[in-house]
Amino acid sequence: MNATAIEALYRKYGPAVLRRARAILRDEQAARDVMQEVFIQAIQEGGAFRGDASPMTWIYRITTNLCLNRIRDEGRRAELLAENYVVDEEPVRPATAEQKVTLAAILRQVPDELREIAVYYYVDQMSHDEIAQLVKTSRRTVGNRLDEFRKVARAAAEPRLEVAS
Missing domain, CATH: 1.10.1740.10 (RNA polymerase sigma factor, region 2, helix turn helix motif)
Known part of the structure; x- marks a missing residue:
């Protein structure tokens, strides 16, 4: 057309x-x-x-x-x-050194395309539509990649959480 x-x-x-x-x-x-x-x-x-x-x-x-x-x-x-997510009325506190180390470890384990979308979503607070347009993919793909990121992040964070307990 x-x-x-x-x-x-x-x-x-x-x-x-x-x-x-x-x-x-x-x-x-x-x-x-x-x-x-x-x-x-x-x-x-x-x-x-x-x-x-x-x-x-x-x-x-x-x-x-x-x-x-x-x-x-x-x-x-x-x-x-x-x-x-549990809605908390406490003010957001700066990340601790341990949290920063955990985040760095998670980001190292995540493929580039997941990391990029996660940063746009969580850090830049962009919408799925904005991210989709920016990375030239569908909105659904953005959602799927964020789901993948969450799974990888949980798996990467669990061993560190157990040690800290």
Whole structure:
């Protein structure tokens, strides 16, 4: 698909995509984000449109899938937060020397692509979307790599935690 065709799709189906995303997500900003993702994906997968169905059916399918992925990802994120983090009202204290050593050991054990994404997420506090754009990968891949990082970090930290006990 060329730029003119994508622009025509955007003008013709953009409002319907936004309505669909709003209806599923019930959040204006999230719906607008998904609308952009829909047309980015349409550009990337332009050759995948076979013409078996109408362009609207194809665009609606992309919209629905992206919305459902976003809902699933947010639900999974909430589960992970509930499982792994205890909300503490204490102020954040600077890391101890032992914690810094543990972190350095963890970062040495993690492949570069996981380390890079973890630093963007935990240190720079970037969103999955921002990281995906920066490292030129999908939002889902960013989430998967953060999950991998957490597993490696837990495994690397466990022996040190046992020694400290």
